[in-house]
Amino acid sequence: MNTLISQSAAWAALKTHQQYLATVHLRDLFALDNQRFERFSVETCGLLLDYSKNRLTQETLTLLQQLAQAAQLSEWIRQLFQGDPINNTEERAALHIALRNRSNLPIRVAGQDVMPQVNAVLAKMHQFSDSIREGEWRGYTGKPIKSIVNIGIGGSDLGPAMVTRALKAYHHPRLRAYFVSNVDGTHLGETLAELDPETTLFIVSSKTFTTQETLLNANSARTWLINQLGNDKAVAKHFVAVSTAQQKVTEFGIDPTNMFEFWDWVGGRYSLWSAIGLPIVIMIGMDNFAALLAGAHDLDNHFATAPWERNLPVLMGLIEIWYSSFFGATSQAVLPYDYTLELFPAYLQQLAMESLGKRVTRSGNTVNYPTAPIIWGTLGNNGQHAFYQLLHQGTHLIPTDFIIAIESQYNELGHQNAVLSNVLAQSHALMKGRNAEETRLALNQIGIAAEKVNQQLPHRVFPGNQPSNLLVYHQLTPKILGTLIAAYEHKVFVESVCWGINPFDQWGVELGKQVANLLLPELTQEQSSYGYDGSTDSLLNYIKTHRLA
Ligand code: F6P
Numbered sequence: 001m002n003t004l005i006s007q008s009a010a011w012a013a014l015k016t017h018q019q020y021l022a023t024v025h026l027r028d029l030f031a032l033d034n035q036r037f038e039r040f041s042v043e044t045c046g047l048l049l050d051y052s053k054n055r056l057t058q059e060t061l062t063l064l065q066q067l068a069q070a071a072q073l074s075e076w077i078r079q080l081f082q083g084d085p086i087n088n089t090e091e092r093a094a095l096h097i098a099l100r101n102r103s104n105l106p107i108r109v110a111g112q113d114v115m116p117q118v119n120a121v122l123a124k125m126h127q128f129s130d131s132i133r134e135g136e137w138r139g140y141t142g143k144p145i146k147s148i149v150n151i152g153i154g155g156s157d158l159g160p161a162m163v164t165r166a167l168k169a170y171h172h173p174r175l176r177a178y179f180v181s182n183v184d185g186t187h188l189g190e191t192l193a194e195l196d197p198e199t200t201l202f203i204v205s206s207k208t209f210t211t212q213e214t215l216l217n218a219n220s221a222r223t224w225l226i227n228q229l230g231n232d233k234a235v236a237k238h239f240v241a242v243s244t245a246q247q248k249v250t251e252f253g254i255d256p257t258n259m260f261e262f263w264d265w266v267g268g269r270y271s272l273w274s275a276i277g278l279p280i281v282i283m284i285g286m287d288n289f290a291a292l293l294a295g296a297h298d299l300d301n302h303f304a305t306a307p308w309e310r311n312l313p314v315l316m317g318l319i320e321i322w323y324s325s326f327f328g329a330t331s332q333a334v335l336p337y338d339y340t341l342e343l344f345p346a347y348l349q350q351l352a353m354e355s356l357g358k359r360v361t362r363s364g365n366t367v368n369y370p371t372a373p374i375i376w377g378t379l380g381n382n383g384q385h386a387f388y389q390l391l392h393q394g395t396h397l398i399p400t401d402f403i404i405a406i407e408s409q410y411n412e413l414g415h416q417n418a419v420l421s422n423v424l425a426q427s428h429a430l431m432k433g434r435n436a437e438e439t440r441l442a443l444n445q446i447g448i449a450a451e452k453v454n455q456q457l458p459h460r461v462f463p464g465n466q467p468s469n470l471l472v473y474h475q476l477t478p479k480i481l482g483t484l485i486a487a488y489e490h491k492v493f494v495e496s497v498c499w500g501i502n503p504f505d506q507w508g509v510e511l512g513k514q515v516a517n518l519l520l521p522e523l524t525q526e527q528s529s530y531g532y533d534g535s536t537d538s539l540l541n542y543i544k545t546h547r548l549a
Helices: 009-021 026-032 059-069 073-080 115-133 157-168 185-192 212-229 230-237 246-252 276-286 286-304 312-326 345-355 380-384 390-394 416-432 436-445 448-460 477-501 507-522 533-546
Strands: 041-044 049-051 145-150 177-178 200-205 239-243 259-261 331-337 375-376 400-405 469-473
Touching: 009 059, 009 312, 009 507, 049 312, 049 477, 049 533, 059 073, 059 200, 059 312, 073 177, 073 246, 115 259, 115 276, 115 286, 145 212, 157 177, 157 200, 157 230, 157 259, 157 477, 177 185, 177 276, 185 212, 200 230, 200 276, 212 230, 212 239, 212 507, 230 239, 239 246, 239 276, 239 390, 246 259, 246 312, 246 469, 259 276, 276 286, 286 312, 286 477, 312 331, 312 477, 345 375, 345 477, 375 469, 380 416, 390 416, 400 416, 416 469, 436 448, 469 477, 507 533
Parallel strands: 145 177, 145 200, 200 239, 239 259, 331 375, 331 400, 400 469
Antiparallel strands: 041 049, 049 469
16 A cells, blocks of 8 residues: 555544544443443453444444454455555564464465474474473483573574463473573673573574674573583583574584574564574473464464454554554553563563554555554553553553453462552552542541641542553453463554554564664774764773773
């Protein structure tokens, strides 16, 4: 599409509609309609989305669906699922759905069914993970593996780290998982200090096998291992790789039989379902990994077939577009009330912001509307005592996703009612607020002297009208986690289609990488002028004069 979506009739209608809804308070929408929850909630694959606390009406949803129609969402979903090269700037398909295609029906890329290769790699992961878990795979000195260290960054770290953390209750009791991503030697150094080389397996995860941070960490880990075990033959027993680049893996010194393959049609931030999930499989076992895939596959089927008014990721995507492009919301908070999801906001940052952080459409036209919001968040209960003040009384409109487990992994401790009361209270209070009249009454009730009430009033009023989604599931199992992740993946896809942008490339990260490669040798050369800019040149000199060696 060469024209911008903002030129469509659907866009204009939403703009007009927003002017009306901007004047309506959420508490009034609830007062007018006691069926709001029934009307504005959807349940699928064990996941409930309550979106009734959003600044929308039935008319808003109709108009947003017209926008999706104008953007040809159905056609794009069809192309995604049938393996068309929808990543247009890299001329590739984006087929993460094939990695979890439990129906095993053929999915073709350039005419070739990819399912046999997907299944072959899953079988190899199964066999290898079993041999680690059962203690059959031995280290160089004959001991079973106890520590798994994933070395990777971005999509080769965030997804497997988040899932492995979330599914700790399913870990093999002998095994511990570590994730090293940062090039600061402290990350690897602190990790190595905890490890026994005889019982450690390193998984070098890199789609391209060219990423500076990963290769540097992997090289240092290999040097450490050889020094500790006294023989470079030890590498074969303690290093495996996950990559699309067999040649580079071989050059690094890892036997291709110890390499787990994936393909260029798997995007880095969509890769946890592929061999990049190897640390997950080792830690939780293949049956549980298959359940993770099954949960995502169920959601894929829902996304591909459910009518939009009952389609969970479509609704989530359209609601975010409503706030970003029409209300001008610049951020979106993700606040899990499930301790196992502590890494979920960080994972979503890459998924959403690397996918949607674009300013031109697929055809290269500059957009004239705000696109992706900044995603941020942390565990909700901790956030309450840190930044929720800004949500309640600050000046920003911040739509929020609250993620709620009805049962925790450790229910016997009896804390769960406290968790649930907190999250329900927060979403209620953010929605309803407390007006001047209610505040005056509350101050009177706690005995504030009449003359002080007027002075206190403005500080104690809560404007409310802060929207939120509530995503609720019973307990975090591998299956529900797969469903939850796939819901967010498809939400991002819906947004990309409506905004007309390609969510599967990430050219924006290239420039910084190129300049870093130029700068690296400058740090060791004797030079005082470099030609970057006044600040960078001076900092290079400052650093050189202040370093120890
Ligand atoms: O720098 C961004 C990025 O390209 C991500 O998209 C990717 O997930 C990450 O780097 C790691 O890349 P690789 O798996 O090739 O090492």
